[in-house]
Amino acid sequence: NTDSEQCIFDSIPDDDVIDSNLVNENLDKLCTTCVVSKDIIEVSSVSSTTENISGSNVESYLNTISTIFESYPNDPALIPTSNISDEQFSFINSLGPCQPLQSSLPGKQFPKRMQGERLRSFHDEHYFKKLQYGSLVKRMWMSYSPSVDKVYCIACKLFGTSTAKKNPLAKDGINDWKHISRRILCHETSSDHLQAVLRKSMYNSNQRVDVGLILESSNAYVAENREVVKIIFETIIYLARQNIPFRGHDESLTSLNKGNFLEMLKLLSKHHALLSCHLRKIEDSKNHNRLTFLSNVSQNTMICILGELIHSKILKSVKSAQVFSIMIDTTTDISNLEQFSLVLRFVNDQGMVEERLVALKIATDSTGKG
Numbered sequence: 001n002t003d004s005e006q007c008i009f010d011s012i013p014d015d016d017v018i019d020s021n022l023v024n025e026n027l028d029k030l031c032t033t034c035v036v037s038k039d040i041i042e043v044s045s046v047s048s049t050t051e052n053i054s055g056s057n058v059e060s061y062l063n064t065i066s067t068i069f070e071s072y073p074n075d076p077a078l079i080p081t082s083n084i085s086d087e088q089f090s091f092i093n094s095l096g097p098c099q100p101l102q103s104s105l106p107g108k109q110f111p112k113r114m115q116g117e118r119l120r121s122f123h124d125e126h127y128f129k130k131l132q133y134g135s136l137v138k139r140m141w142m143s144y145s146p147s148v149d150k151v152y153c154i155a156c157k158l159f160g161t162s163t164a165k166k167n168p169l170a171k172d173g174i175n176d177w178k179h180i181s182r183r184i185l186c187h188e189t190s191s192d193h194l195q196a197v198l199r200k201s202m203y204n205s206n207q208r209v210d211v212g213l214i215l216e217s218s219n220a221y222v223a224e225n226r227e228v229v230k231i232i233f234e235t236i237i238y239l240a241r242q243n244i245p246f247r248g249h250d251e252s253l254t255s256l257n258k259g260n261f262l263e264m265l266k267l268l269s270k271h272h273a274l275l276s277c278h279l280r281k282i283e284d285s286k287n288h289n290r291l292t293f294l295s296n297v298s299q300n301t302m303i304c305i306l307g308e309l310i311h312s313k314i315l316k317s318v319k320s321a322q323v324f325s326i327m328i329d330t331t332t333d334i335s336n337l338e339q340f341s342l343v344l345r346f347v348n349d350q351g352m353v354e355e356r357l358v359a360l361k362i363a364t365d366s367t368g369k370g
């Protein structure tokens with residue numbers, strides 16, 4: 001039944017499937033960066049004024065804008081795009097993303113728009129990315145603008161290359177709520193965005209890099225780091241392909257065997273001057289907060305990025321094949337948990353049959369109903 005199969009894919013990126021109660025509890029605890037005052041102006045009325053400004057409305061519009069600015073100084077739609085000084089840039093960056101919660105808005109909801117056959121709106125669940133096993137990670141790049149009811153990527157807006165800055169999410173924001181999940185997913189796995197995030201984290205963590213330098217795309221420091229990250233990614237791909245463990249029992253500086261990942265980089269550094277220099281700097285550095293790209297957190301982040309890229313590539317070929325079948329099976333593993341595997345089978349562009357494993361989850365219910 002291709003209809004129901006297609007539905008599975010349409011439902012992945014579509015918003016309507018998101019359980020709004022799922023993350024609300026965590027939202028209150030985690031959303032601390034946005035500035036929200038109690039007397040927030042009527043958001044829905046603002047979005048309509050922005051679309052229709054004329055004559056006598058100008059003054060009230062300006063008043064509304066200034067009220068918004070007081071309530072949300074980090075509103076991404078109000079960030080000037082050119083002629084900003086280093087100090088202004090640093091200030092805007094320090095404000096962080098604007099992530100007002102639904103519960104803090106008037107009427108306790110985001111403005112609704114007619115899209116497709118129904119009213120749709122932004123959801124504050126999008127501020128968080130759901131990882132495997134249900135843990136949530138805040139999307140520090142995502143910034144919602146209450147003044148225009150659109151969502152922006154402030155990483156690309158502030159730190160993106162000239163190509164990244166042309167992306168709709170960085171330039172004018174988007175409010176295509178029907179496909180917002182898909183667009184978020186595509187954006188956060190794009191190389192332009194990842195580069196911008198990397199620049200942002202380098203800017204935030206390394207005080208030695210000044211604003212002027214970081215904005216220069218030909219900056220040698222950025223180019224060096226990019227080269228180092230590339231080798232680290234290649235090492236991760238190699239270890240993952242060979243199916244061998246990354247970590248060592250003792251990864252301290254004095255350890256004689258730091259595990260496959262670090263030892264592999266040490267070996268590669270013998271033939272790569274930049275990597276060797278990067279590793280030496282880490283060894284010499286007394287600052288434990290420096291960005292090394294080698295920590296277990298960095299490793300996991302990179303593995304997730306690679307996983308998402310592979311996932312999106314598989315989905316792309318499945319979509320272009322149009323017709324596909326699904327194979328689902330469960331099996332009990334050594335710890336007595338039901339492992340649920342989902343395999344897609346389709347015919348690729350070359351006319352060859354392909355089978356791709358797309359998910360391996362723990363099944364909570366092993367009955368036919370589950």
Ligand SMILES: [Zn+2]
Pocket residue numbers: 141153154155156157169187192193196
């Ligand atoms: Zn971005």
